Amino acid sequence: MTGPTKQPRIGFVGLGIMGQPMARNALKAGFPITVTNRTLTKADALATAGAAVVKTPREVAQRSDIVVTMVTSSPEVETVTFGPDGIADGAHDRLLVIDMSSISPVATRAFAERAAEKGFKTLDAPVSGGEIGAIEARLSIMVGGDEADVERARPLLEALGKTIVHIGGHGAGQACKLANQIAVAINNLGVSEALVFAAAMGIDLERTRQVIAGGAGSSWAMQNYAPKMLAGDFKPGFMVDHQQKDLRNVLDAAFSAHISLPGTSLAHALYNALQRDGGGREGNLAIIKVIEALSGVEARIRS
Numbered sequence: 001m002t003g004p005t006k007q008p009r010i011g012f013v014g015l016g017i018m019g020q021p022m023a024r025n026a027l028k029a030g031f032p033i034t035v036t037n038r039t040l041t042k043a044d045a046l047a048t049a050g051a052a053v054v055k056t057p058r059e060v061a062q063r064s065d066i067v068v069t070m071v072t073s074s075p076e077v078e079t080v081t082f083g084p085d086g087i088a089d090g091a092h093d094r095l096l097v098i099d100m101s102s103i104s105p106v107a108t109r110a111f112a113e114r115a116a117e118k119g120f121k122t123l124d125a126p127v128s129g130g131e132i133g134a135i136e137a138r139l140s141i142m143v144g145g146d147e148a149d150v151e152r153a154r155p156l157l158e159a160l161g162k163t164i165v166h167i168g169g170h171g172a173g174q175a176c177k178l179a180n181q182i183a184v185a186i187n188n189l190g191v192s193e194a195l196v197f198a199a200a201m202g203i204d205l206e207r208t209r210q211v212i213a214g215g216a217g218s219s220w221a222m223q224n225y226a227p228k229m230l231a232g233d234f235k236p237g238f239m240v241d242h243q244q245k246d247l248r249n250v251l252d253a254a255f256s257a258h259i260s261l262p263g264t265s266l267a268h269a270l271y272n273a274l275q276r277d278g279g280g281r282e283g284n285l286a287i288i289k290v291i292e293a294l295s296g297v298e299a300r301i302r303s
């Protein structure tokens, strides 16, 4: 007779909008969890739910078989992985580190090499689906790295998301995420223009939204963001500053590859205007405010 399979011990570094519900879902799935975050009070609710809380990524690594990083961008991933008291300081030969933040594919590949030199394995596994996808464990997860490590990570990834696709080697997950961000940004712009146009035409905004969401003009943004845009609810979700970090990574890669992405360049410029006006920490759906300002028309349903 074989006993119950022992669940791998999972660590989480980064408990923001995404990391916190993802860690909670891993806990709900029965994995033993150790967490940390720069602002440690963000771990309070998880501690109450049964997670162990430690002060440094080093301690997370020492207590875990698999560590997920869900921080901001490439420099933060480098700090928590290779900085003082970082994951590498607590690494052991069974350690697998899965970076689920959205960062540069070039940085990802460099981190994978540094990790290999220090004797631990890595995957890049950025996600799409927003805060709601994280809360409801419905994320799309795009994975880069070695097949054996992807299979080792799969039970955990299945606790966090619904669509898990191994795209290719190290960095391939991040490249796929950048492609996703092109579609996200331009969709947000399309939804914004459609709603501002409808407002300018004086037609009923809620009926317009409903019928577009049921037809060929629909998208995730039309279904999930348009109601919030019309209600003037711009809290993040997914912050404009993070969206701009992703679009900068897209445009850097496009520059290196000599390809033209005019829609992405335009969306990036419009988001710049939003950042200039203090909207960097609003949700990325706030791009509608730029189109409204350019048009002198507000698309808002007042309750």
Ligand code: NAP
Pocket: 013, 014, 015, 016, 017, 018, 019, 036, 037, 038, 039, 042, 070, 071, 072, 073, 076, 079, 080, 100, 101, 102, 103, 127, 128, 129, 130, 131, 237, 238, 239, 242, 243
């Ligand atoms: P967030 O709310 O800003 O969370 C980032 C977390 O990382 C914060 O809790 C931050 O700590 C922590 N952190 C940063 N540097 C750290 C360090 N050196 N040590 C320990 N913790 C550190 O961002 P988010 O929305 O969760 O996004 C996380 C990543 O997922 C980003 O790469 C983003 O682009 C990506 N993403 C987000 C969404 C979305 O809809 N939100 C969707 C897909 C992908 P503090 O609490 O101290 O600030």
